[in-house]
Amino acid sequence: MHSDKxxxxxxxxxLKFDQARQKPVLLYPEGLLFLNQTAYKILLLCDGKRKVxxxxxxxxxxxSIERVEMEKDIWDFILxxxxxxxxxxx
Amino acid sequence: MSNLKLLxxxxxxxxxFHCPLECPYCSNTLGxxxxxxxxxSTEEWIRVLQEAQRLGILQVYxxxxxxLVRKDLPVLIRTAHDLGLYSNMSTGGTxxxxxxxxxxxxxxxxxxxxSIQDCRPESADLFSGVKKSFEKKIEAVQLINEFSIPLGINxxxxxxxxxxxxxxxxxAAALGAQRLELAxxxxxxxxxxxxxxxxxxxxxxxKAAKEASNAKEKYKGKMEILFVIxxxxxxxxxxxxxxxxxxxxxxxxxxxxxxxxxxxDIRSLSFPNIRSDTLENIWWNSEAFNKFRGTDFLPEPCKSxxxxxxxxxxxxxxxxxxxxxxxxxxxxxxxxxxxxxIEKIVEEIxxxxxxxxxxxPTFVYRTIKNSKALCCS
Numbered sequence: 470m471h472s473d474k475x476x477x478x479x480x481x482x483x484l485k486f487d488q489a490r491q492k493p494v495l496l497y498p499e500g501l502l503f504l505n506q507t508a509y510k511i512l513l514l515c516d517g518k519r520k521v522x523x524x525x526x527x528x529x530x531x532x533s534i535e536r537v538e539m540e541k542d543i544w545d546f547i548l549x550x551x552x553x554x555x556x557x558x559x
Numbered sequence: 560m561s562n563l564k565l566l567x568x569x570x571x572x573x574x575x576f577h578c579p580l581e582c583p584y585c586s587n588t589l590g591x592x593x594x595x596x597x598x599x600s601t602e603e604w605i606r607v608l609q610e611a612q613r614l615g616i617l618q619v620y621x622x623x624x625x626x627l628v629r630k631d632l633p634v635l636i637r638t639a640h641d642l643g644l645y646s647n648m649s650t651g652g653t654x655x656x657x658x659x660x661x662x663x664x665x666x667x668x669x670x671x672x673x674s675i676q677d678c679r680p681e682s683a684d685l686f687s688g689v690k691k692s693f694e695k696k697i698e699a700v701q702l703i704n705e706f707s708i709p710l711g712i713n714x715x716x717x718x719x720x721x722x723x724x725x726x727x728x729x730x731a732a733a734l735g736a737q738r739l740e741l742a743x744x745x746x747x748x749x750x751x752x753x754x755x756x757x758x759x760x761x762x763x764x765x766k767a768a769k770e771a772s773n774a775k776e777k778y779k780g781k782m783e784i785l786f787v788i789x790x791x792x793x794x795x796x797x798x799x800x801x802x803x804x805x806x807x808x809x810x811x812x813x814x815x816x817x818x819x820x821x822x823x824d825i826r827s828l829s830f831p832n833i834r835s836d837t838l839e840n841i842w843w844n845s846e847a848f849n850k851f852r853g854t855d856f857l858p859e860p861c862k863s864x865x866x867x868x869x870x871x872x873x874x875x876x877x878x879x880x881x882x883x884x885x886x887x888x889x890x891x892x893x894x895x896x897x898x899x900x901i902e903k904i905v906e907e908i909x910x911x912x913x914x915x916x917x918x919x920p921t922f923v924y925r926t927i928k929n930s931k932a933l934c935c936s
Contacts, residue, residue, distance in 0.1 A: 479709075480707065480709055481669070481670050481709030481737065483645055483669060485643060487615075487617060489566060489614075489615035490566065490615065494617060496617060496618060496645040496669075497645075497670075498647055498669070498670040498672065498709060498711055498738065499711070499738065500618075501568065501617060501618065501645075551780075552779075552780060553783070554737055554738075554780075554783060
């Protein structure tokens with residue numbers, strides 16, 4: 470895992486907050502995923518500027534959880550979405 | 560149960576029944592020619608999109624026929640975009656040119672699904688019924704890539720192209736598709752009419768499934784590949800639409816509102832029209848949408864089967880087409896009392912035949928003339 474990699478939401482994916490259901494959602498050509506609050510926050514930070522390392526730092530501060538405890542979960546989430554083509558890692 | 564769970568997610572807009580191609584496996588209803596002059600106006604479509612957004616719909620699929628036939632397509636895409644809807648266009652691609660694509664991109668289209676008939680020009684043009692259509696599609700793909708619009712490719716699979724599945728996959732990857740849907744023909748509308756020419760043989764299906772599965776590994780992370788075996792060869796039905804009137808709705812070219820794009824062929828039901836009702840009222844209160852909601856309507860063997868929460872008894876349209884009862888178990892299911900009807904068709908297709916190997920297909924193409932002839936008879 471290279472923590473200096475920069476994740477970006479890919480062009481086919483769109484993140485929005487669905488007012489009707491009061492839930493964040495990720496939209497893509499053939500479907501959608503409703504997200505929990507943490508997933509939403511991670512994706513909001515996948516802005517093509519922050520490194521994965523920065524995202525881990527920001528979220529561990531926000532949730533007051535140790536970095537080591539969050540790092541693996543964040544990576545797993547990012548890699549899963551990468552595999553489905555919703556995130557690009559550069 | 561909270562009603563929020565029942566809000567629809569996606570809307571299919573069949574903007575027009577006109578299409579420059581004549582594919583014999585088109586899912587449009589055979590009698591589409593009856594409604595050619597009743598197409599919704601721009602204002603009516605804008606109203607549909609506004610009502611869809613208010614109803615909780617998040618995604619819109621512009622389709623047809625060929626959606627690019629409609630001159631107001633950029634306006635409708637812009638409307639969807641401004642309403643915050645994710646917009647997709649399903650197109651044959653032959654009408655795409657630089658100027659039009661630029662307009663569409665600027666209007667805010669999120670993705671394109673382009674259909675390709677085959678990876679070889681001669682066969683592709685034979686299946687679309689139109690000469691040089693393949694060539695035009697390739698030009699369209701180059702433009703789509705140039706404009707960086709996310710591209711998915713859809714290839715309808717049938718007996719006459721299924722043996723080229725590996726070649727088709729490599730071809731789609733070379734075209735730059737992010738996703739490839741190898742859509743085995745579903746037997747409704749024109750495809751049902753041409754079933755004898757389209758349904759693949761068992762050995763073809765098995766070989767293709769293996770090749771598709773290998774290709775999935777090969778293209779992992781580069782191109783997503785979807786291949787589902789034709790349901791006539793499955794033991795259990797497809798979970799059609801994830802359940803009737805659960806997440807999808809379709810507004811057809813003439814304003815008819817359908818729980819599924821093939822539902823018009825369920826002649827025991829009458830469907831509401833957006834010209835005389837609102838999308839919201841249709842979703843919640845129409846008889847057609849409530850008729851098969853949930854699983855309570857299902858008879859045995861579904862009633863006591865745990866799979867009913869997985870496949871919802873299968874496809875209502877297929878149940879009707881085979882049994883004249885739209886609430887019946889989908890006959891694809893091995894437990895259906897009508898399953899022998901499917902078995903008979905599969906047996907016929909797989910019976911050894913002499914001198915049949917290199918026969919040219921004899922399709923009934925989707926043309927206005929054929930539609931009129933078939934529906935007046």
